[in-house]
Amino acid sequence: MNVLLLGGTAEARELARLLHAEGISAVTSLAGAVADLHPPQGTTRVGGFGGADGLAGYLRGQHVDAVIDATHPFAERMSANAADACARTGVPLLRLSRPSWAVHPDAASWHWADSIDQAREVAGGLGERVFLTIGRQSLAEFAYWGDRFVLTRVIDPPDIASPASWTVLRARGPFRIDDELDLLRRYEIDVLVTKDSGGPTDAKLAAASELEVPVVMLRRPAPPDRVRLVTYVADVMVWVKGLRVGVAGQRRRSR
Ligand SMILES: NC(=O)c1ccc[n+]([C@@H]2O[C@H](COP(=O)([O-])OP(=O)(O)OC[C@H]3O[C@@H](n4cnc5c(N)ncnc54)[C@H](OP(=O)(O)O)[C@@H]3O)[C@@H](O)[C@H]2O)c1
Structure with missing residues (x-):
């Protein structure tokens, strides 16, 4: 299972660690706007995707099975692009936004x-x-x-x-x-x-x-419409593990 984790927050760093510990393959994506003293565990990529079109191309090209948007609650553009690209490609998306x-x-x-x-x-x-x-x-x-x-x-x-x-x-x-x-x-x-x-x-x-x-x-910007939203890292892990079961079943059937 390939997960794209949109990061730049402490929660994303924590998720990278938990996914790694679960043996789930995840790439953390960082905007590269600030110097990062604590790089997340596992694979990272740095820099924009080139809007929703670029992100949709990335999701297809990298065979991404799920996107976790763990960007900052004020990273409005990235969240909107993730919602748009996932809707177009059919890749499941979960937004993690820490409690207000x-x-x-x-x-x-x-x-x-x-x-x-x-x-x-x-x-x-x-x-x-x-x-x-x-x-x-x-x-x-x-x-x-x-x-x-x-x-x-x-x-x-x-x-x-x-x-x-x-x-x-x-x-x-x-x-x-x-x-x-x-x-x-x-x-x-x-x-x-x-x-x-x-x-x-x-x-x-x-x-x-x-x-x-x-x-x-x-006040925070409103999250994109029709995107599933959770507030805690533990809820993200439940979601990912549920998806992993589905993805594994799908791969077995298509063999
Ligand atoms: N805004 C804040 O107050 C704040 C505070 C702490 C940390 N951060 C983190 O800093 C980063 C930038 O925040 P922002 O408010 O400038 O975001 P933004 O306005 O929503 O995003 C601007 C552009 O930066 C690129 N981008 C943003 N996050 C990215 C990511 N994780 N991976 C790859 N590209 C990303 C995207 O470029 P393309 O369109 O080219 O893909 C996006 O369209 C985010 O990752 C966020 O989690 C933000």
């Missing part, structure tokens, strides 16, 4: 935004000194905030030249609550702008809550 922070105990107190424009507008009215943790690629949409203090934290350097009033920290999580408290205090942050990446509770959210710093939370 919409169920976080503090969620009702946050300012939820449906778009980056809305997040910027709401945050602009909440305070002058902003802590911006929305990923490197979205920074450009905040760049006209050259008139205020912005602290941003990224893994790889931003693609844009950041305004002089910004401080760019380079760091990779997870972070400790004490360090996040220290950061918010040291830079006198009065609003946190982030996105609903989800998963284990994030230290910056706990720190913001403790210091009563308002949070602007960018």
Whole structure:
């Protein structure tokens, strides 16, 4: 059985390990956007497929039996391409999207935004000194905030030249609550702008809550229609093992 695992997340790395342990052949696909310090177990490929057409060609050419889309909840384009390519080729697809922070105990107190424009507008009215943790690629949409203090934290350097009033920290999580408290205090942050990446509770959210710093939370894009969705790695393994039985039976019959 050949599995294509669309990765770039901790969950995808964990799945690569579990699939390998089960003896299931899987290729992890990475966009190659960030330097990966922890390459996943097993075979990897790096770089885009060339849209849904390119991915459909890859699925046929590599005789892929199943696709697991374990990309980040905000990797909207890749997920849409996977849905399109799998629908066209008939390859089963499962989307793994970690639990949203919409169920976080503090969620009702946050300012939820449906778009980056809305997040910027709401945050602009909440305070002058902003802590911006929305990923490197979205920074450009905040760049006209050259008139205020912005602290941003990224893994790889931003693609844009950041305004002089910004401080760019380079760091990779997870972070400790004490360090996040220290950061918010040291830079006198009065609003946190982030996105609903989800998963284990994030230290910056706990720190913001403790210091009563308002949070602007960018809502997740909706997953593609008609794609089966699960939230935990264990559910993916159940699905894959079920498919493996079917694929093995099919191969026996076609011999
Ligand atoms: N967006 C985030 O906040 C975020 C956070 C952490 C990690 N990541 C990871 O970083 C990667 C890029 O995220 P993004 O938001 O830029 O994605 P995106 O906007 O949905 O994808 C843009 C393009 O990048 C290529 N691509 C994305 N993921 C890929 C993968 N796993 N393997 C091969 N090609 C991929 C595809 O190119 P083609 O059309 O040419 O196939 C896709 O059309 C994803 O793998 C995601 O899991 C994203």
